[in-house]
Amino acid sequence: MKDEVFFSKGMNPIKEDYPDLYDISVSLNDVCYTGKSLDYKTQKLVAIGIAAASSDNRAIKKQILSGMKELDITKEEVMDVLRVVLLLSGKPAFMKGINALYNIKE
Known part of the structure; x- marks a missing residue:
């Protein structure tokens, strides 16, 4: 934030x-969110991944929205994060992230 x-x-x-x-x-x-080693945008992408991995629909949407509004995070960047979620947390968590991403009106 x-x-x-x-x-x-x-x-x-x-x-x-x-x-x-x-x-x-x-x-x-x-x-x-200090930006000491990782810049704020990278930290926000990590937050999106954590929210998606936890399968929290509301948190996923809020993290993606704030990243897009505050930091111009792109759909492609979110997809890169969600690919890692798929690998480490599985398809259900990945699909919740996909659903949140595709339900956001750009």
């Missing part, structure tokens, strides 16, 4: 009602 862009609907009420928890979430993202 860069520039406090959250794609979770639950973060807006947290920001308003529990600013301390919101600030911790922002800080955690900043610590995790």
Whole structure:
């Protein structure tokens, strides 16, 4: 997450009602997405792969969307990630990633 862009609907009420928890979430993202060794785009592609490997439909879609909006990640780049998901996590996880990718309106 860069520039406090959250794609979770639950973060807006947290920001308003529990600013301390919101600030911790922002800080955690900043610590995790440092870009020290891997640039932010590569880290986002890793996040897409993890979401797909976990077969979490909502997380897959949110990670792909944020990557496309924030970092101009392409369909082809996501497909490269999903190929690795297919190899390491199997066809069900791969297909969930494919379904999320093809249900996103570009």
